[in-house]
Amino acid sequence: MTVETTAMNQLEVFDSPLPDRRTGWLAVGMGDCDKAGFLYRDPDLNDIKLVKLRYQDVTNVGSPSAQPAPELVVDGLTPSAHNASLFYGASCMAIAMQPGNDAYTEFRRSEAGIWSGKTIKVVESGMVTGLTGRGGWQEADGTMVVIATANVDGTVKGIVGRLPIKAYSEWEFSSFPLPAGYTELLALRQAPDGTAHALYTKTLDPCDGSCDLDLYYGRMASAGTWIEETVQTSKWGEPDDEFATDPTMVLDSRGEPVVAATYFKRVITGSIKSAELRLYGRDNGEWCQETMATEVDGYQGSDGTAMTGIAPFVAVDNTGRVHVVFQDMAQWHAKDPMDQINKANAINGQVRYAVRSGKTWTLATLFEQDDEGTDAAQAPLNGMLPTQVAVSGDGATVYAAGASFEWDTNTIYNTSAKPMTFKAVTVKAAVQLP
Numbered sequence: 001m002t003v004e005t006t007a008m009n010q011l012e013v014f015d016s017p018l019p020d021r022r023t024g025w026l027a028v029g030m031g032d033c034d035k036a037g038f039l040y041r042d043p044d045l046n047d048i049k050l051v052k053l054r055y056q057d058v059t060n061v062g063s064p065s066a067q068p069a070p071e072l073v074v075d076g077l078t079p080s081a082h083n084a085s086l087f088y089g090a091s092c093m094a095i096a097m098q099p100g101n102d103a104y105t106e107f108r109r110s111e112a113g114i115w116s117g118k119t120i121k122v123v124e125s126g127m128v129t130g131l132t133g134r135g136g137w138q139e140a141d142g143t144m145v146v147i148a149t150a151n152v153d154g155t156v157k158g159i160v161g162r163l164p165i166k167a168y169s170e171w172e173f174s175s176f177p178l179p180a181g182y183t184e185l186l187a188l189r190q191a192p193d194g195t196a197h198a199l200y201t202k203t204l205d206p207c208d209g210s211c212d213l214d215l216y217y218g219r220m221a222s223a224g225t226w227i228e229e230t231v232q233t234s235k236w237g238e239p240d241d242e243f244a245t246d247p248t249m250v251l252d253s254r255g256e257p258v259v260a261a262t263y264f265k266r267v268i269t270g271s272i273k274s275a276e277l278r279l280y281g282r283d284n285g286e287w288c289q290e291t292m293a294t295e296v297d298g299y300q301g302s303d304g305t306a307m308t309g310i311a312p313f314v315a316v317d318n319t320g321r322v323h324v325v326f327q328d329m330a331q332w333h334a335k336d337p338m339d340q341i342n343k344a345n346a347i348n349g350q351v352r353y354a355v356r357s358g359k360t361w362t363l364a365t366l367f368e369q370d371d372e373g374t375d376a377a378q379a380p381l382n383g384m385l386p387t388q389v390a391v392s393g394d395g396a397t398v399y400a401a402g403a404s405f406e407w408d409t410n411t412i413y414n415t416s417a418k419p420m421t422f423k424a425v426t427v428k429a430a431v432q433l434p
Helices: none
Strands: 001-015 026-030 036-043 051-057 071-077 085-088 094-099 103-109 115-121 130-139 144-152 155-163 172-177 184-190 196-201 213-222 227-232 240-251 257-267 272-284 288-295 308-316 322-333 346-359 360-367 381-384 386-392 398-406 421-434
Touching: 026 386, 026 398, 036 085, 036 398, 036 421, 051 094, 051 398, 071 094, 071 103, 071 115, 071 308, 085 103, 085 130, 094 115, 094 130, 094 144, 103 130, 130 346, 144 184, 155 184, 172 184, 184 240, 196 257, 213 240, 213 257, 213 398, 227 240, 227 257, 227 398, 240 272, 240 308, 257 308, 257 322, 272 322, 272 346, 288 346, 288 360, 308 386, 322 386, 346 398, 346 421, 360 398
Parallel strands: 026 085, 272 308, 346 381
Antiparallel strands: 001 421, 026 036, 036 051, 051 071, 085 094, 094 103, 103 115, 130 144, 144 155, 155 172, 184 196, 196 213, 213 227, 240 257, 257 272, 272 288, 308 322, 322 346, 346 360, 381 398, 386 398, 398 421
C-alpha cells in the first residue's frame, strides 16, 4: 500500500496568540458527496477578544482552477467559545455546529454560499451552563452527531445530539451520566444503540507522590451503569515515568473502541525521554495494543529521534481500515547560556500519517517542516497545532487539516510575547489500496 500526496493548500496568513491546545482551532469534514472543507477561526486584529468563524471548501485543493474564496460563517465569536464541528447534510449542504455556554448554534450553508444560524437547545427544560463541545462525526448512514459535556441543574452530564441526513430533519438531543471518579475526561463517544464510551484519568498531571496516570475506559449501555476497564497502566517514579496521553477514540463497525494515544517515557524531572504512537483495541472485553511509530521523520532536536506520535487523531473507514494523523517532537536541553539551562525546550511539528491494511502499517509524511536543528534550537521555531483527518468511506481519499506556525523565537521560555504567524494547512492524499 502506498500513500501519495496529491495536493496541498496553505491559507490565510495572519498573526495571532497561540490558541489553547485542544480548544479546536479548526474542524475538517468530508461528505459522501465527495465534498470536503474545514472551519477555522480568523482573529479580528482590531479586537483580540473576537474572532470570525470561516468555512473553506477544499474539495479540489491543488487543481489548476481557482480555489473558492473563504466564506464567513459568523462574526464576533469569543476565541474560547470555538469548538465547532462540520458536516455535510442532505443535498450536500455544509452544516456547522458551534457550542456556546448553554446551547448550540447551527449554521447551514445555502447553494449561494450564504450561512444562516439558529439556536438549538440541548435539554427540554433546566438550566444549562458550561457547555463544552467534545467532538462531532458522521455515522455510516450519514447521521450527524455532536457530543459535549455540560452542567445541567447542578450536575455535569454528557450531552449528545443527532441529525439524520434527511431533508427538513431537526436535531434531537439527550443526556446521560458521566463516569464516577474521573479527574480529566479525555474522549467521549456514543454508539447508535445509545452505548456511551469514555476515556479518562483519575489523577491530574503533574502530580506528586503516588500518582495514578493509568488510562481508563468506561462503557455504559443505554439506561445502564458504567463499567470501567484499564486501557494502559502507567508507571510513576525512578528511573522513568511511563504513561499514555492525549488519546482520541472512534468506534468500529462492532461498536468497539479504537484508540490512538501518545506513549511517553519521562524522566522524573519532567523532560520527555521518548515518545511513540500506540493504537489500542478491545475484543471480547480484553484490550490489546500495538506500536505504530517510534522515530521522527527528519524533524528533531538534540535530544534524539525517538520522539513521535504526538497529538494523534484517529479515524476508521467503512471497511474497518484504521487511519491516524500525528506529529513529531523536536526537543533540546539548552546549550545557549541565554536559554533556560537544564529545561526541556520542545516543539511539535509536521503532519504524519499512518494507515493499516491487514496487519501492516504504512507511514507517510503529509506536510514536512524544516529540520529544527540537532545542535541547538534555531529561530524561528516551526511547528503545528493538533491536526485532524477526514477519510472517504472506501479509505482511498484522505484530507488532513491543521495550523502550522512560525514563532519568532528559539525557545518556549519567553519573558515577553513573541510574534507568531499561522497558516491553515490542508493536505489531500490518495491511498493506493492493495
